[in-house]
Amino acid sequence: MVQVTSPAFKQNAHRALQDAGLQKALGKAKGAFLQRRAAAVAALPEFERLRDIGRDIKNHTLANLDHYLEVYAANVEKAGGKVHWCSTAEDARRAVLQICRNAGAKTVTKGKSMISEEIGVNDYLEAQGITPVETDLGEYIIQLRKEHPSHIIAPAFHLNREDWEADFRRAHTDLDPNRIFHERRDILTEARSRLRQKFLAADVGITGANFLIAETGSSVIVTNEGNGDLTQTLPRVHIVLASIEKMVPTLEDATNMLRLLARSATGQDFSVYTTFSTGIRREGDLDGPEEYHVILLDNGRSNMIGTEFQEMLRCIRCAACMNHCPVYGAVGGHAYGWVYPGPMGSVLTPSLVGVEKTGHLPNASTFCGKCESVCPVKIPLPKLMRHWREREFERHLTPATIRTNLGLWAWFAKRPSAYRLATRLGIGALSLLARAPWKKNRGAFRRLPLAGGWTQGRDLPAPEPGGTFMARYAKARRQRRT
Amino acid sequence: MHQTRPRVALFVTCLVDLYRPSVGFAAIRLLEAAGCLVEVPAAQTCCGQPAYNSGDRATARDLARRVIDTFLHYDYVVVPSGSCGGQIAHHYPGLFEDDPEYRARAETLAGKTHELVSFLADVIGTAEVTARYEGMVTYHDSCSGLRELGIKAQPRRLLAAVDGLVLKEMEDAEVCCGFGGTFCVKYPDISVRMVSDKVQNIQATGADTLLAGDLGCLLNMAGRLHREGAPVKVRHVAEVLAGMTEEVAPIGEAPAGNGAKA
Amino acid sequence: MSKDAILGAIRRGLKRGKLPADQAAMLDGRLATHPRHLIPARSRIPRAEQIALFIRNVEKEFGTVERIPDLSAVPAAVTDYLAAHNLPPRIVVAPHPELQGIDWSSRPMLERETRRAQDGDLTSVQHAWAGVAETGTLFFPSDPARPATLNLLPDNEIIVLRASAILGAYEEAWDRLRAERKDPLSGGFMPRNLMLVTGPSRSADIEQTLELGAHGPRRLHVLLVEDEPAPRHGSPAEHRAEAGVQPGEPAPPGD
Numbered sequence: 001m002v003q004v005t006s007p008a009f010k011q012n013a014h015r016a017l018q019d020a021g022l023q024k025a026l027g028k029a030k031g032a033f034l035q036r037r038a039a040a041v042a043a044l045p046e047f048e049r050l051r052d053i054g055r056d057i058k059n060h061t062l063a064n065l066d067h068y069l070e071v072y073a074a075n076v077e078k079a080g081g082k083v084h085w086c087s088t089a090e091d092a093r094r095a096v097l098q099i100c101r102n103a104g105a106k107t108v109t110k111g112k113s114m115i116s117e118e119i120g121v122n123d124y125l126e127a128q129g130i131t132p133v134e135t136d137l138g139e140y141i142i143q144l145r146k147e148h149p150s151h152i153i154a155p156a157f158h159l160n161r162e163d164w165e166a167d168f169r170r171a172h173t174d175l176d177p178n179r180i181f182h183e184r185r186d187i188l189t190e191a192r193s194r195l196r197q198k199f200l201a202a203d204v205g206i207t208g209a210n211f212l213i214a215e216t217g218s219s220v221i222v223t224n225e226g227n228g229d230l231t232q233t234l235p236r237v238h239i240v241l242a243s244i245e246k247m248v249p250t251l252e253d254a255t256n257m258l259r260l261l262a263r264s265a266t267g268q269d270f271s272v273y274t275t276f277s278t279g280i281r282r283e284g285d286l287d288g289p290e291e292y293h294v295i296l297l298d299n300g301r302s303n304m305i306g307t308e309f310q311e312m313l314r315c316i317r318c319a320a321c322m323n324h325c326p327v328y329g330a331v332g333g334h335a336y337g338w339v340y341p342g343p344m345g346s347v348l349t350p351s352l353v354g355v356e357k358t359g360h361l362p363n364a365s366t367f368c369g370k371c372e373s374v375c376p377v378k379i380p381l382p383k384l385m386r387h388w389r390e391r392e393f394e395r396h397l398t399p400a401t402i403r404t405n406l407g408l409w410a411w412f413a414k415r416p417s418a419y420r421l422a423t424r425l426g427i428g429a430l431s432l433l434a435r436a437p438w439k440k441n442r443g444a445f446r447r448l449p450l451a452g453g454w455t456q457g458r459d460l461p462a463p464e465p466g467g468t469f470m471a472r473y474a475k476a477r478r479q480r481r482t
Numbered sequence: 483m484h485q486t487r488p489r490v491a492l493f494v495t496c497l498v499d500l501y502r503p504s505v506g507f508a509a510i511r512l513l514e515a516a517g518c519l520v521e522v523p524a525a526q527t528c529c530g531q532p533a534y535n536s537g538d539r540a541t542a543r544d545l546a547r548r549v550i551d552t553f554l555h556y557d558y559v560v561v562p563s564g565s566c567g568g569q570i571a572h573h574y575p576g577l578f579e580d581d582p583e584y585r586a587r588a589e590t591l592a593g594k595t596h597e598l599v600s601f602l603a604d605v606i607g608t609a610e611v612t613a614r615y616e617g618m619v620t621y622h623d624s625c626s627g628l629r630e631l632g633i634k635a636q637p638r639r640l641l642a643a644v645d646g647l648v649l650k651e652m653e654d655a656e657v658c659c660g661f662g663g664t665f666c667v668k669y670p671d672i673s674v675r676m677v678s679d680k681v682q683n684i685q686a687t688g689a690d691t692l693l694a695g696d697l698g699c700l701l702n703m704a705g706r707l708h709r710e711g712a713p714v715k716v717r718h719v720a721e722v723l724a725g726m727t728e729e730v731a732p733i734g735e736a737p738a739g740n741g742a743k744a
Numbered sequence: 745m746s747k748d749a750i751l752g753a754i755r756r757g758l759k760r761g762k763l764p765a766d767q768a769a770m771l772d773g774r775l776a777t778h779p780r781h782l783i784p785a786r787s788r789i790p791r792a793e794q795i796a797l798f799i800r801n802v803e804k805e806f807g808t809v810e811r812i813p814d815l816s817a818v819p820a821a822v823t824d825y826l827a828a829h830n831l832p833p834r835i836v837v838a839p840h841p842e843l844q845g846i847d848w849s850s851r852p853m854l855e856r857e858t859r860r861a862q863d864g865d866l867t868s869v870q871h872a873w874a875g876v877a878e879t880g881t882l883f884f885p886s887d888p889a890r891p892a893t894l895n896l897l898p899d900n901e902i903i904v905l906r907a908s909a910i911l912g913a914y915e916e917a918w919d920r921l922r923a924e925r926k927d928p929l930s931g932g933f934m935p936r937n938l939m940l941v942t943g944p945s946r947s948a949d950i951e952q953t954l955e956l957g958a959h960g961p962r963r964l965h966v967l968l969v970e971d972e973p974a975p976r977h978g979s980p981a982e983h984r985a986e987a988g989v990q991p992g993e994p995a996p997p998g999d
Contacts (some may be wrong), residue, residue, distance in 0.1 A: 014671050029952040046784045053781045066754045067763050067771050073747075079930040085747035137958060138949035156949050164950060184950045192959060199959075200863055215775045216934045226896055226945040226960025233892050233937065244750065249771075250778035251918045258914075259784070266948065269801070270879040273960070274940040281936055282929055284888035286839075286860035288936050298750045305757030326658050330675045364669050366662025366676075367535060368625035389537030398537060402664070406533060410541040413527040414548065427500050442736035444708050453667030457674030458705030461501070461734035469494050469503035473522055 002120055002148055004353050006337030009360035016331040025158050026332055033323040036267025037374070044263065054260050055378045057253045058314035062305065068214040068247050069296070075217025079279025081292035089119035092297050096121055096206070096239060099293050100130050103237045105203035111221060111228030112136035113208025114152055114317060115241040115297055117339045118352070121206070132206075133198045135227040137191055144171045150333030152340060153265050153319040158332050161187065195227070205231035205289070209242035210316065211257060212294075215250040218278040219294060222261060222271045229273055238277065238289035243297045245313040257316055260376035264318040300352045308387045312347045314377040319344075321371035321381060327364055336361060343371035347384040355388055359397050362388035424471055427463050434462030490518040491556035493549070493595075495566045496528045497697040502733065505697065508724035509562045509598050515724075516606045518558075525552045531569040534577070535663055543577050550574070550587050558605070559595040562720050563696050564627020565663075567597035572630045597627055598720055599695055603636035613725035614645040620652045620689035621719070622680070622703065624696035628656055637695060637719050644722060652683040661702040677706040684714060691715045691732075693722060704734040780915050787878040787912035791972075794877045798910045799968070801880025805943030806956060807964040814969060815842065815904070819851040821967050822869060822902055826854075829963070831900060836861055840871035840889040843904060860891035861898055868894040872905040872966075874920065878913050879942055882966070885925065886937035895939055901961040908972040914940075 005012060016022055041047045061068055073083040086092040092115075100108060108125060110116060110132055122132045122143070134143040138155035142148065144167045149155030156164075165181040168190055181187055207228050209219040219240045221228045232238045248254050262268040281288035304310055322328040322342025333341035338349045338358070346361035355362075362385035371381045392398050412419040435442050444459040445451070454460050466472060490513055498505045506522075513520045530545030549570065553559045561567035571592045578585040602608040619641065627633040641649055660666060660676025667673075680703060684692050692707070692714050694700050704716035715732035731737045755761055763771070787794060799809045812821050826833055834855040837843050848856060861868055871890055874883040882903060886892045895901060911917055925933040945960030956962050 032952040066751045087746045087749050137947045188955045225947045225958035252778045255914045256781045270942045276938040278934040286891040287893045302753035366658050366665045368658035369629040393537030416525045419527045444734040453670045456670050459708040461704050463501045469499040469506040
């Protein structure tokens with residue numbers, strides 16, 4: 001399983017902000033997603049209503065998830081597939097390994113799958129002598145770099161063209177040193193020809209799933225490159241990694257979600273390849289796998305049902321929340337310290353790996369609400385992050401200084417006359433300090449004891465002279481009366 | 483205009499009370515000019531948002547109850563902040579899911595609570611202000627006001643009625659400034675980066691004045707503008723609408739003749 | 745066992761046991777009737793405009809479209825396309841009866857093979873089962889006559905699509921699929937593989953900038969066979985489109 005570095009979020013973020021290459025990549029990428037989504041949404045007047053319907057479909061599915069899962073599994077089996085129910089990441093890894101072993105697999109090609117990252121299946125297979133090859137371009141370079149994706153739909157969000165060239169020259173050792181990589185096109189051509197050979201040689205193909213459809217027992221993948229399709233079409237065995245909340249009841253339900261997905265994710269009306277897989281190669285077919293396995297993973301999700309975090313299970317992994325998040329835009333995905341970054345990760349990660357290690361994530365938000373406003377299934381992400389803060393507070397995981405300050409302030413806030421007195425004194429002192437003779441600017445503080453968090457990057461404006469509003473207002477009323 | 487003058491309670495907010503009383507007086511001036519009978523309940527302290535957003539739900543509820551009890555009997559509650567206004571109008575009812583009595587009271591209060599500028603523009607129907615402001619201003623849309631209360635056109639409409647004022651929109655006016663309450667001191671690195679981006683957009687407009695409707699955001703942006711030595715005046719939108727800019731120095735600046743500029 | 749553990753945990757979360765029979769039957773009823781949701785208005789337009797919308801959307805997504813009068817025009821169109829793009833006169837053709845019925849003798853220099861695709865194939869000629877105007881999306885249900893590899897391995901994919909197979913919205917394709925297909929293995933209607941293709945392969949993984957031809961075809965060219973008489977004003981098809989009633993649009997032959 002991917003190492004959880006979320007406890008070091010602050011340090012991660014600090015490093016990210018100092019990383020010139022990362023900042024360059026983030027700066028370049030930022031505008032592209034936003035403009036494309038805005039244009040795609042503007043071109044579809046029904047988009048808002050589709051969001052409501054998408055939310056309702058997912059809510060209906062979650063309220064009946066047990067039933068739909070059973071119907072789905074029965075339909076997979078009718079089409080010659082096999083469903084592997086896996087409670088934990090370990091169960092899922094073992095199931096994958098067993099299928100690969102039975103197939104005598106040496107190499108495995110992989111389409112993009114966040115579940116694969118979640119269960120850490122690559123390292124596991126590699127340790128057992130099976131070579132996994134990521135085939136999504138972004139995932140491929142991430143694998144060459146021995147990194148993890150920094151974004152759920154654009155894994156190499158944090159890299160620049162120069163990084164690609166350097167990594168290819170390092171990893172593709174037979175590469176002609178005179179090969180030119182001036183254009184992105186050159187990088188693409190190199191990756192395409194390398195990976196083509198891997199597709200043809202693979203014994204097993206592993207993909208994720210954007211949706212599972214109960215009505216037909218189908219899994220759906222949505223891609224632009226075609227790597228997912230090559231992964232699931234060429235090898236003899238196809239394994240689908242899917243978590244239980246990918247379920248939708250019917251093709252019509254899936255259609256509504258698909259109308260939302262690409263527009264929210266990449267700003268396309270529809271992705272290039274939306275592929276429905278249902279079971280094994282049929283008699284007479286000239287291509288397609290002879291075995292079709294679905295790893296149906298829970299890994300903590302069923303525990304979210306019936307809690308305030310159930311709404312998170314509506315997520316369709318479009319990444320609109322992180323694309324629009326100013327915090328993500330500042331620090332990138334790796335700072336979050338696990339598989340899922342950005343606002344959706346700040347809710348989901350504590351649910352899946354525990355809030356003890358990941359308490360920073362739901363706190364590292366200004367609650368600006370942009371994520372919720374673009375979420376295709378209207379997940380109230382700030383509200384759910386606040387619920388995590390409540391759990392932290394209840395379990396005394398909130399830092400002691402914050403608890404103490406909050407308690408002190410609350411004590412006064414509940415006692416208006418004590419509050420008036422304390423604030424009058426406090427503001428009076430601050431005003432006096434602002435007018436201290438050694439200060440060049442009496443309107444603001446450059447430094448102030450106990451305010452280092454504020455003043456490390458900005459001045460602290462001084463309070464307006466003349467005392468608090470309540471004191472001045474009371475005085476004015478008294479004068480008016482006399 | 484109302485037949486009888488509506489009784490409006492001003493919820494001053496902690497930051498205005500402590501840091502920028504002029505905003506409170508500007509609000510009173512605007513509300514009175516709009517024909518309201520304005521009262522300032524003396525028992526008010528804080529709406530409880532800091533506790534609410536820190537996960538201390540019990541304290542948030544205690545403070546919400548106090549606000550509800552203090553403000554429920556007015557015709558309207560007006561708040562010169564989208565953030566505190568949003569707390570009352572948007573979040574209070576959810577605090578009392580298991581308390582039907584207070585839930586109902588919270589909903590009633592939520593229904594009559596408005597942010598100042600949207601109250602003037604949408605409820606009272608104010609279209610004209612008598613203020614004058616010579617300058618080019620840019621307006622930052624604070625997050626809660628924008629996304630919880632739908633405040634976007636209202637301040638621009640009223641600012642258009644201010645003589646001499648020219649509004650120049652900044653890029654990403656709707657992107658968060660990085661204040662976020664306790665966020666700005668818990669994660670200063672990120673917060674400073676966000677406010678630096680914001681300040682860049684502000685300066686790119688060439689505007690001499692920055693306005694917004696939330697004091698938290700204004701203190702944050704003023705603090706960064708000052709740190710960068712940018713000659714941009716920072717004010718709450720109410721000060722300009724009420725024509726009070728001669729009476730109080732911009733945020734973060736010393737009162738005239740009372741100290742040198744940095 | 746994991747299955748019971750997972751279902752049990754879900755039911756505990758939902759604060760109930762296994763669904764009672766009547767509620768399960770209601771859900772199964774929903775599956776059987778698969779109600780449609782909101783269908784965007786953009787494809788609810790008269791027939792001729794639907795076809796025009798399809799073409800516009802294919803082109804918007806970097807595909808190309810050529811209208812041809814009938815299937816007998818395919819050989820010339822294919823040869824000209826290959827020549828125009830400086831491609832060798834060599835194609836792999838899907839073993840679909842409609843394509844196999846074409847008389848290619850007028851183009852003796854064109855090398856043809858009928859099979860699934862292999863590495864090194866430069867150009868495929870594939871048969872599309874339907875096109876959806878809403879987004880310019882082609883539907884390729886896999887079967888012995890329509891191997892999926894033809895959509896994936898070659899650099900250039902030429903697609904033969906009858907204009908009569910153009911539908912407005914995806915939902916119409918689902919209804920057609922349900923009505924027309926019977927899967928011998930599952931007893932359902934879904935083929936093993938159903939690809940919905942919208943334009944040529946692409947990636948934006950390098951600096952979030954679009955490049956065509958990532959792993960699949962760099963070029964996607966649709967030969968649109970005008971097998972549908974130009975609709976007159978007030979034709980039944982037009983009325984259906986306007987009323988938003990879509991099932992049973994003229995079904996193309998040969999599928």
